[in-house]
Amino acid sequence: MNLEFTQEELAFRDTVRDWIAQAYDADLRAQMARSKNGYLDKAGQVRWQKKLFERGWAAPNWPEEYGGPGWTPSQRYIFQAETAAAGCPTVSPMGLKMVAPVIMKYGTPEQKARFLPPILRSDVWWCQGYSEPNSGSDLASLQLRATPGHDEQGAHYLLNGSKIWTTHAQFADWIFCLVRTSKDGARQEGISFVLVDMRTPGITVSALPTLDGPVEGQQEVNQVFFDNVRVPVENRIGDENKGWTYAKYLLEFERGGSSAPGLHQALAKLAKIAADQPGNGDGPEAGRLLDDPDFRRRLATLRLRVTALEATELRIFSNVSSGTSIGAASSMLKLTATELQQAVSELTLDAVGPAALAFVADSWAGLQGRPVPEHPGPDYAAVVAPRYFNYRKASIYGGSNEVQRNIIAKLVLGL
Numbered sequence: 581m582n583l584e585f586t587q588e589e590l591a592f593r594d595t596v597r598d599w600i601a602q603a604y605d606a607d608l609r610a611q612m613a614r615s616k617n618g619y620l621d622k623a624g625q626v627r628w629q630k631k632l633f634e635r636g637w638a639a640p641n642w643p644e645e646y647g648g649p650g651w652t653p654s655q656r657y658i659f660q661a662e663t664a665a666a667g668c669p670t671v672s673p674m675g676l677k678m679v680a681p682v683i684m685k686y687g688t689p690e691q692k693a694r695f696l697p698p699i700l701r702s703d704v705w706w707c708q709g710y711s712e713p714n715s716g717s718d719l720a721s722l723q724l725r726a727t728p729g730h731d732e733q734g735a736h737y738l739l740n741g742s743k744i745w746t747t748h749a750q751f752a753d754w755i756f757c758l759v760r761t762s763k764d765g766a767r768q769e770g771i772s773f774v775l776v777d778m779r780t781p782g783i784t785v786s787a788l789p790t791l792d793g794p795v796e797g798q799q800e801v802n803q804v805f806f807d808n809v810r811v812p813v814e815n816r817i818g819d820e821n822k823g824w825t826y827a828k829y830l831l832e833f834e835r836g837g838s839s840a841p842g843l844h845q846a847l848a849k850l851a852k853i854a855a856d857q858p859g860n861g862d863g864p865e866a867g868r869l870l871d872d873p874d875f876r877r878r879l880a881t882l883r884l885r886v887t888a889l890e891a892t893e894l895r896i897f898s899n900v901s902s903g904t905s906i907g908a909a910s911s912m913l914k915l916t917a918t919e920l921q922q923a924v925s926e927l928t929l930d931a932v933g934p935a936a937l938a939f940v941a942d943s944w945a946g947l948q949g950r951p952v953p954e955h956p957g958p959d960y961a962a963v964v965a966p967r968y969f970n971y972r973k974a975s976i977y978g979g980s981n982e983v984q985r986n987i988i989a990k991l992v993l994g995l
C-alpha cells in the first residue's frame with residue numbers, strides 16, 4: 581500500500597493550508613480555544629460553515645451533483661487532516677453528514693430540492709431524534725407514536741412521545757425522527773423516518789445539564805417532547821414502516837469519519853503542555869514533565885495507537901468512492917477513535933494537574949450566574965477538565981462502544 585502523496589496532492593494540501601490561514605480568523609480561533617467539545621456556539625459555527633460553503637468545501641463527502649467538491653479520497657483525507665491539524669471547528673454533522681446522505685439515497689426529487697441546498701449553505705440546522713428515554717442501544721423498541729390522520733390540509737401524522745439526548749436541539753430548525761407507525765409484526769417493521777419542522781406547535785425542548793458544567797453557548801443535550809405534533813405525510817422519507825432501513829444507513833455515516841488527524845493534533849498540544857509543566861521529581865530537580873520517562877512512555881503509546889488508526893482509516897477510505905458509506909467498518913473506527921479521544925483527554929488532565937481545578941470555579945460561577953473568575957493557571961488549563969468530562973460521552977453516543985463490539989463480532993469477524 582502506497583501512503584505517499586503525489587505532487588498534485590501536495591499542491592492541493594498547500595491550497596487548503598493557505599485558505600485556512602486566511603479563513604480561520606483570530607476570532608474563531610479564540611472561540612475554539614474555549615470550546616469544550618470542538619464546536620462553537622451557533623453563530624460561530626454558522627460563520628465558519630458559511631466560509632466553507634463559499635469556498636465550495638462545506639460537504640467534502642457529497643457527490644458533485646448535489647454540490648460536493650468532487651474530491652478524490654486522498655483530497656478528502658488531506659482536507660480533514662489539515663483542518664484538524666489547524667484546530668478548526670468540527671462541522672455540525674446532523675445536517676451535512678447524517679440526514680443529507682439519507683435524503684440523497686431515499687428521498688423524492690422534491691425532498692432533495694427542498695432540503696439539500698439549505699443544508700449545504702448552513703441556512704437550516706438539523707438535530708437527530710433517534711433515542712428515547714427507554715430506547716437507546718435497543719433502538720428498535722422506540723415508542724414515539726405517529727398516528728395517521730387527514731384534515732383540510734391533507735394527510736398527516738400526529739406525533740406523541742419524546743426523544744432524549746438530542747444534541748443541539750435548541751439550535752435546530754428541523755429534526756429527523758424515527759417514529760412508530762405500526763405495532764404489528766417485528767419491531768423493526770413498524771418504524772418510519774420523518775422530517776419535522778421544530779417550529780411546529782406541540783414541540784418543547786428542555787435542556788439536560790451535563791457533568792462538564794454550564795458553559796455559555798455550549799449547552800449540548802436536550803429532551804424534546806412531542807404533544808400532538810402535526811407532520812405532513814410528504815415529510816416522510818421512503819415507505820411507511822421501512823424507516824429502520826434508512827436509520828441504519830444513516831448510522832454508518834454517523835460512525836464513520838477520519839479521527840486520526842485531530843488526535844495527532846491533540847497529542848502535539850499535549851506535548852507542548854508537558855513541556856511547560858514540572859516533572860514528577862522533587863523541588864528544582866523535577867525537570868519538565870515531557871522528560872519524565874513514565875509520561876514519555878504513555879505519550880508514545882498513544883502516538884503509536886493513533887498512527888495505527890491513521891493507517892486503518894487511510895486503508896478503508898481509499899476504497900470508498902464519493903457519497904457511499906463504509907459499512908460495518910465504521911464500527912471499528914468509532915470504537916478505536918473514541919477510546920483514543922478519551923485516553924488523550926485523560927493524559928492531558930494528568931499533565932495539567934491541579935491547574936485543571938479552575939474548572940470547578942467556572943462551574944460554580946456559571947451555576948450561580950456570576951462572572952467566571954480569572955484562572956490561576958495557564959490559559960490552556962481552563963478547558964482541560966471540561967474536555968475530559970465532555971469526552972466521557974464518546975463511548976456512549978452514536979451507539980455505545982459495547983454495542984460496536986457486538987457489531988464487529990457479527991458483521992466484520994463473522995462470529
Ligand SMILES: Cc1cc2nc3c(=O)[nH]c(=O)nc-3n(C[C@H](O)[C@H](O)[C@H](O)COP(=O)(O)OP(=O)(O)OC[C@H]3O[C@@H](n4cnc5c(N)ncnc54)[C@H](O)[C@@H]3O)c2cc1C
Nearest residue numbers: 708709710711716717745746747973976977978979980982
Ligand atoms: C453526548 C451525547 C449526545 C447524544 N446525542 C444524541 C442525538 O443527538 N440524538 C439521538 O437520538 N441520540 C443521542 N444520544 C444518545 C445515544 O445514542 C444513546 O445514549 C446510546 O445509544 C446508548 O443508549 P442509552 O443511553 O439508552 O443506554 P442503554 O442502551 O440503556 O445502555 C446502558 C449500558 O448498557 C450497555 N448495553 C446496552 N445493550 C448492550 C448489549 N446488547 N450488549 C452489551 N452492552 C450493552 C451499553 O453499552 C451501556 O453501557 C447521545 C448521547 C450522548 C451521551
